[in-house]
Amino acid sequence: MNKAYSWTLWNRKFDSPILLASGTAGFGLELLEQGYRDGAAAVISKATTLKPREGNQPPRIVETRFGMLNSIGLANPGVDEVLETLLPQAADLPCPLIVNVAGETV
Ligand SMILES: Cc1cc2nc3c(=O)[nH]c(=O)nc-3n(C[C@H](O)[C@H](O)[C@H](O)COP(=O)(O)O)c2cc1C
Numbered sequence: 718m719n720k721a722y723s724w725t726l727w728n729r730k731f732d733s734p735i736l737l738a739s740g741t742a743g744f745g746l747e748l749l750e751q752g753y754r755d756g757a758a759a760v761i762s763k764a765t766t767l768k769p770r771e772g773n774q775p776p777r778i779v780e781t782r783f784g785m786l787n788s789i790g791l792a793n794p795g796v797d798e799v800l801e802t803l804l805p806q807a808a809d810l811p812c813p814l815i816v817n818v819a820g821e822t823v
Pocket of ligand 1: 789
């Protein structure tokens with residue numbers, strides 16, 4: 718990683734321009750941590766919403782000639798569960814975790 722590159726967000730300095738995109742590792746801390754080990758400066762959790770969401774009916778993932786299409790529909794256990802289960806464990810992550818929060822109203 719080129720340590721000469723750095724940028725600042727929320728008063729925090731990041732040494733890589735790469736962030737692990739939301740959802741690609743779900744809420745799995747091991748996968749999120751692997752994203753950091755693979756070069757991301759910070760990792761982003763799957764999006765969470767105020768209430769739990771089942772998400773879309775299957776099929777949710779389709780492979781095409783051009784790549785993968787996914788339409789999960791923001792399936793998640795809801796912010797209370799995320800706060801209770803994910804965040805306490807995330808304290809051990811070696812990098813910042815950005816929690817993606819999706820809203821339905823202003
Ligand atoms: C399997 C998968 C799950 C995703 N889940 C979420 C999600 O929960 N919330 C979200 O905001 N974006 C989600 N995304 C979108 C990614 O965060 C990202 O915006 C998308 O992959 C485009 O990234 P790119 O512009 O770097 O190609 C998901 C993407 C993938 C491939």
